[in-house]
Amino acid sequence: MQEEGSEQQALGPLDQLRSWVNEQVLERITIGDWIESLVDWISANLEPLLVGIEATIRALVDVTEAALLYPLWITAVFVILGAWLKLGRKAGGIALVAAAAVFSLGFFSEAAKALLWFSPPWMLALLVVVAGLWRVGWRFALFAAVAVGLIFSMELWPETIRTLSLVVASSIAALIIGLPIGVAMSRSNRVEMVVRPILDLMQTMPPFVYLIPAAIFFGLGTVPGAIATLIFAMPPAVRLTNLGIRQVSQEHVEAGQAFGCTPRQLLFKIQLPLAAPSIMQGINQTIMLALSMVVIASMIGAGGLGATVLTGIQRLQVGLGFEGGLAVVFLAILLDRISQSFGQRRRGQGSGWGLLQWFFRGRQAGDKSAA
Amino acid sequence: MTEKLVVEDLYKIFGPKPERAMELLRQGYDKNEIFARTGNTVGVREASFSVQEGEVFVIMGLSGSGKSTMVRMLNRLIEPSYGHVYLDGQDITQMSQSELIAMRRQDMSMVFQSFALLPHKTVAENAAFGLDVSGHSAAEQREKALRALEAVGLAPNADSYPDELSGGMKQRVGLARALATDPTILLMDEAFSALDPLIRTEMQDELLRLQQEHSRTVVFISHDLDEAMRIGDRIAIMEGGSVVQIGTPEEIVSNPANEYVRSFFYGVDVSQVYSAGDIADRRRVTVIQRPGMDLRSALGRIQNYAGDIGVIIDRNRRFQGLVSAESLTRAIRQSPGGDYPDAFLEGVRTVAADTSISDVLGMAAESEYPLVVVDEEGRYSGTISQSTLLLTLDRTQQA
Ligand SMILES: Nc1ncnc2c1ncn2[C@@H]1O[C@H](COP(=O)(O)OP(=O)(O)OP(=O)(O)O)[C@@H](O)[C@H]1O
Ligand SMILES: [Mg+2]
Numbered sequence: 001m002q003e004e005g006s007e008q009q010a011l012g013p014l015d016q017l018r019s020w021v022n023e024q025v026l027e028r029i030t031i032g033d034w035i036e037s038l039v040d041w042i043s044a045n046l047e048p049l050l051v052g053i054e055a056t057i058r059a060l061v062d063v064t065e066a067a068l069l070y071p072l073w074i075t076a077v078f079v080i081l082g083a084w085l086k087l088g089r090k091a092g093g094i095a096l097v098a099a100a101a102v103f104s105l106g107f108f109s110e111a112a113k114a115l116l117w118f119s120p121p122w123m124l125a126l127l128v129v130v131a132g133l134w135r136v137g138w139r140f141a142l143f144a145a146v147a148v149g150l151i152f153s154m155e156l157w158p159e160t161i162r163t164l165s166l167v168v169a170s171s172i173a174a175l176i177i178g179l180p181i182g183v184a185m186s187r188s189n190r191v192e193m194v195v196r197p198i199l200d201l202m203q204t205m206p207p208f209v210y211l212i213p214a215a216i217f218f219g220l221g222t223v224p225g226a227i228a229t230l231i232f233a234m235p236p237a238v239r240l241t242n243l244g245i246r247q248v249s250q251e252h253v254e255a256g257q258a259f260g261c262t263p264r265q266l267l268f269k270i271q272l273p274l275a276a277p278s279i280m281q282g283i284n285q286t287i288m289l290a291l292s293m294v295v296i297a298s299m300i301g302a303g304g305l306g307a308t309v310l311t312g313i314q315r316l317q318v319g320l321g322f323e324g325g326l327a328v329v330f331l332a333i334l335l336d337r338i339s340q341s342f343g344q345r346r347r348g349q350g351s352g353w354g355l356l357q358w359f360f361r362g363r364q365a366g367d368k369s370a371a
Numbered sequence: 372m373t374e375k376l377v378v379e380d381l382y383k384i385f386g387p388k389p390e391r392a393m394e395l396l397r398q399g400y401d402k403n404e405i406f407a408r409t410g411n412t413v414g415v416r417e418a419s420f421s422v423q424e425g426e427v428f429v430i431m432g433l434s435g436s437g438k439s440t441m442v443r444m445l446n447r448l449i450e451p452s453y454g455h456v457y458l459d460g461q462d463i464t465q466m467s468q469s470e471l472i473a474m475r476r477q478d479m480s481m482v483f484q485s486f487a488l489l490p491h492k493t494v495a496e497n498a499a500f501g502l503d504v505s506g507h508s509a510a511e512q513r514e515k516a517l518r519a520l521e522a523v524g525l526a527p528n529a530d531s532y533p534d535e536l537s538g539g540m541k542q543r544v545g546l547a548r549a550l551a552t553d554p555t556i557l558l559m560d561e562a563f564s565a566l567d568p569l570i571r572t573e574m575q576d577e578l579l580r581l582q583q584e585h586s587r588t589v590v591f592i593s594h595d596l597d598e599a600m601r602i603g604d605r606i607a608i609m610e611g612g613s614v615v616q617i618g619t620p621e622e623i624v625s626n627p628a629n630e631y632v633r634s635f636f637y638g639v640d641v642s643q644v645y646s647a648g649d650i651a652d653r654r655r656v657t658v659i660q661r662p663g664m665d666l667r668s669a670l671g672r673i674q675n676y677a678g679d680i681g682v683i684i685d686r687n688r689r690f691q692g693l694v695s696a697e698s699l700t701r702a703i704r705q706s707p708g709g710d711y712p713d714a715f716l717e718g719v720r721t722v723a724a725d726t727s728i729s730d731v732l733g734m735a736a737e738s739e740y741p742l743v744v745v746d747e748e749g750r751y752s753g754t755i756s757q758s759t760l761l762l763t764l765d766r767t768q769q770a
Contacts, residue, residue, distance in 0.1 A: 254448050255487035259501040259552070260476035269504065273491050 039213055050217050057223050060173060065165035071124045072116055076103070121157055128334060135341035147330040154323045156308060160331060163304035166222065166297070167290045167335070170229035174286050178234040179279070182241025183267065192242065199235040207232050207296050215300045225302025229293040236285035244278025245271045284339045291332055305331070375556065375588040376422040376445065381454035383414035383440050383612075389452045402611045414440035416612045418454070424555075425586040427578075429599040431635070432609035438592045441609065442558050445590060446479045447471055458556070476505040480549035484561040486541045488533040494544050495520065495529040501552035519551035520544075522581065539570035543577070550581070560592045575602050596635045600624075608632050621649055647731050648724030650763045651744040651753025656681040660691055660711055669711070670699040680741065682751060683711050690743055690751040693719045721745050724752055728760070735760050 043050070067074040076099040084092025106113035114120070125148040133141035151160050185192045210231055214224035248271050256270040272279070298306025305324050312321025384392045392411035395404070402413045415437045422428040430438050443449040445456055447463060456463040458478060466474060480501060488497050496503075499516035507515070520526045523543040533541055542562060549557055563571045579602060582589070593599050599606050600620040607617045608628075616628035624645075627633040656676045658669045660683050673681045673696050683691040692715035702714035720734055721743045735742055741754040 249485070249487070251483045251485050251487040252489075254443075255481070255483055255500075256504075257448055258446055258475060258479070258481035258558075259504050259548075260472045260474075261504050262472060265504055269500075270489070273489065276491070 039216055043217055053227070054218050054223050057169070057173065057226050061165060061169040061222055061226055064169040064172070065162070068124055068161050068165050068168070069121075070117070070119050071127050072119050075127065121161070122152075124161065125152070125157070128338075131338055132334070136337055140337060144334055147334065151327050151330060154327065156305065156323060156327045159303070159305045159308055159324075160327055163291070163294050163306065163328070164331065164335075166226055166229065166294045166302060166304060167287065170226045170233060170294070171283075171287050171290045173226070174230040174234040174290065175237055175283060177230070178237040178286070179241050182238040182279075182282075183245065183272075185238065185242040186245035186271075195238070199238060202231060203235045207293055208299075211297065211300050220301040222302050224300055225294065225297030228297050228300075229290050229302075232293040233286045233290035236289065237279075237282040240278050240282025240285070241275065244275030244282075247278065248274045280340075280342055284336065287335055287339050288332065291328070291335060295328055373424045374421045375424040375459065376590070377455075377457040378418055378420050378422075378445075379455040379457070381418040381441075381444060381456065382416055382452045383437070383444060383449060384411050384452045385414055386411035393453065413612045414449075415444065415609075418609075418614045420607055420614060420617055422588055422590060423604075424588055425582075426604040427582060427589045427591055427602050429591045429593055429603035429606045430609060431593050431596065431599045431606055433594060436609040437612040438594070438609055439560055440612075442560050442590055442592050445556075445558060446475055446481065476501065476552065478554055479556045479558060480552055480554040481558040481560070482542070482545045482549050482562040484564055486533075486538075486545045486565075488541060488544055488548075490533055493530050493532055494525065494536070497533065497544050498529075498547040498551050500548050505552070515551050515553075516547070519547040522550060522584075523547045523577065537570075538566050539574060542566060542574060546574075546577075546581075555587060557587050557589045559589065561594065562591070563598065564594070571598070572601075578602060608635070621645060645728045645763065646724060647722050647726040647728065647742070647744045647755060648746070648752060650728065650759060651724070651755055652741075652759045653753040655741075655754055657751065658683050658694075658711075660685050666699055666703050666707075666709060666711065666714060669694065669714075670696060670703070673699070680716075682743070682754070683715070684751045688750040690721065690745050690749060692716070693740055693743065716740055719743060722755075723747065728763070731755060732760065 080092055080095045080099060083095035103116055106117045115123075128148060129141050129144045132144040151157055181195060185195050207228070210228035211224070214228040218224040218227065252270055252274060253266065256266045261269060294302065294304060295306035295309065298304060298310050301307075305328050308324030309321050309328070312318065312324055382389075382393070382396075386392070386409070388409070389411060392405050392409050392413065395408060396413065396416060400408070402416075406412055418441060430441055432438050440449055444451045445463070447466075451464055454464070458474065463471070463474065489500070492500075495513060495516045498519050499507075499512035502512045502515055517526060517529060520529055523546050525540060525543050525547060528536065528540065533544065536544065542565075545562070563574045566574060575598060578589070591599075591602060603620055605617060605619055606623055607614050608623065608631075609615065610631045616623060616632050618626075623632065624636060627636070656673055658672060658681050669681060669683075673679070673694075679697075680693055680695050683694060685691055692712065694711065694714045695716060698714045698716055702709050706713065718738070719740050720738050722731060722734060722745075724744055724746045731742065735755060735757050741756040743751065744753045744755060746752050
């Protein structure tokens with residue numbers, strides 16, 4: 001009753017309050033200014049850190065690009081590693097010797113050297129088709145051959161390789177950072193409470209926004225593009241790692257503990273293998289997000305197919321823009337299907353759950369043949 | 372018999388600030404009131420019991436009575452709030468993390484209701500899990516895992532994956548995994564509850580067979596009385612977190628501590644619970660066979676006791692035969708200086724003391740004379756007539 005009376009009198013005080021809030025609080029909150037001064041401060045004071053980050057990312061991108069340009073080297077490494085892990089040390093040694101023998105052919109013949117050491121561009125295309133055949137099936141391999149052929153005919157293969165290497169390098173960096181964060185999140189509710197809103201922010205922020213600070217810190221070019229990409233692409237890997245580990249059934253965890261697992265053994269022998277399908281799904285999403293971001297990152301000079309599209313837009317060349325776009329779509333389909341195939345349980349292949357499981361399952365086959 | 376596991380005054384109170392709930396428990400509040408007042412759940416309260424080496428100890432109770440909590444406190448998958456658990460005299464609740472891990476690797480293993488096998492590993496790799504964790508070599512892992520699989524009859528499936536097996540086979544893998552580390556204690560939380568009835572009895576027999584070959588201490592959780600009676604040497608019954616009764620199956624059936632315990636027996640077939648030894652009647656006249664004792668004196672004793680049938684045993688109480696007043700008189704008439712065997716009744720059947728009553732029922736119906744119950748060394752331990760049987764069944768129906 002008294003409040004009704006005082007409300008009429010309070011009109012004056014309310015206005016006063018409003019202007020006080022405006023002056024003392026609202027006008028003082030200048031988020032934009034703060035972010036700018038934060039960015040200024042970082043570029044002024046954290047120079048060594050920035051340089052270190054730049055060097056690391058650049059090395060990663062360069063190595064990836066080299067691996068894609070000369071893919072036989074990396075293929076040989078995978079074959080040796082696979083033979084060693086799956087079939088035992090002896091098989092690994094044999095594979096190593098065999099690979100060395102094949103590559104040493106380059107000493108004797110210029111043609112072999114050109115083919116093996118400095119592979120022609122179509123070598124990667126061939127490997128993509130073979131990977132499609134191995135992981136997915138002959139129909140997909142046929143599609144891959146047509147897609148790769150079209151990219152060649154549009155003369156966009158070098159740009160495709162550049163985009164692919166940016167995608168692969170930023171995905172690798174995103175996973176190296178993201179998977180441990182996901183694991184930490186799954187083990188502590190407090191960490192999850194802190195990280196979750198940051199992930200939400202990272203995912204809902206329009207991707208263009210990352211380009212500005214990245215360009216300020218690292219200038220224009222590949223490295224800021226890769227960094228903006230890895231930040232944008234990381235959240236799904238973190239989220240799905242966390243989710244996958246939390247979804248491992250209580251009884252499985254208890255089984256691990258009851259048989260005397262240390263916390264580390266529990267993680268590597270129970271939680272990660274059981275979460276593998278979910279983690280692989282996260283990795284697949286990270287790769288796809290990285291591809292979409294790499295196209296945008298061409299605006300700050302990251303190059304690749306995005307640059308082709310950008311040129312098409314700037315010069316109003318519809319044909320060029322469309323060709324670039326089509327190449328991105330092909331790349332997306334190839335990446336998606338092949339990376340997904342590593343996360344799926346495939347029929348007729350025992351219970352293989354793809355690459356992760358393939359590595360986790362160890363060397364039982366070798367033991368059998370030895371016994 | 373030595374005490375393998377001793378549980379002393381064990382409490383588990385879920386939720387923060389268990390002290391307050393503990394205070395209320397002391398004041399005599401029950402589980403529901405405490406939850407309403409503090410939000411804490413009393414999982415287990417004031418549990419004390421001991422498990423003998425080599426026995427199958429069953430913990431039984433309705434859903435939510437705290438069975439899983441209890442068994443998980445034995446290997447500290449759940450931290451006890453108060454109290455102690457001693458394994459061979461060593462207090463598990465005081466162990467450091469590394470001692471605890473060593474204890475789980477060496478002394479105890481566990482079998483789970485939903486098997487908890489790893490789908491990406493083969494049956495042999497699953498069975499070898501405990502060995503893998505404790506760092507055995509690959510060859511040793513495989514050898515011991517195969518031996519454990521052999522014991523549960525799954526050696527031919529060693530290289531299959533769990534999703535290729537039936538439920539019963541999966542739990543055999545779970546059992547093999549638990550046996551492979553050669554623990555002295557097996558903890559089984561409703562290990563057979565997810566299996567259909569036929570497979571379930573099969574697995575119970577399997578467990579009993581394994582116990583005969585190599586007896587381990589088994590703590591078995593069950594909510595099923597038939598299962599508990601079948602495999603348990605002793606049973607502990609839990610209600611609302613407390614242990615309300617501990618005893619052999621017979622003790623619990625014949626003398627239930629309260630209405631809750633009794634409620635388990637509705638519909639239970641008591642003839643499965645009692646054995647011949649439990650109901651054998653020892654009041655019949657026994658005559659010890661020794662030189663100088665003749666047929667006539669035996670006839671006299673039988674008539675003195677107003678009975679019609681006597682039991683002849685030797686000096687070591689081993690059963691020799693049954694005689695009746697009539698058969699003795701006949702034998703005396705034929706040759707006055709004759710021996711007992713001349714007077715033995717023909718067609719008398721003996722049964723072992725551990726025969727279940729359901730089996731005894733059939734025999735008693737066919738037999739003209741009382742059944743003679745003997746222990747495993749052939750010593751006389753009583754007789755069962757049709758009338759004793761009927762009396763027993765009648766008594767337990769009323770219980
Ligand atoms: N982690 C937990 N947090 C809080 N309360 C719990 C927790 N685990 C169990 N409880 C409670 O403790 C009590 C005993 O649970 P428990 O799982 O031991 O019962 P149970 O006898 O094994 O039942 P069931 O036959 O359903 O498995 C229940 O009231 C349950 O709600
Ligand atoms: Mg339970």
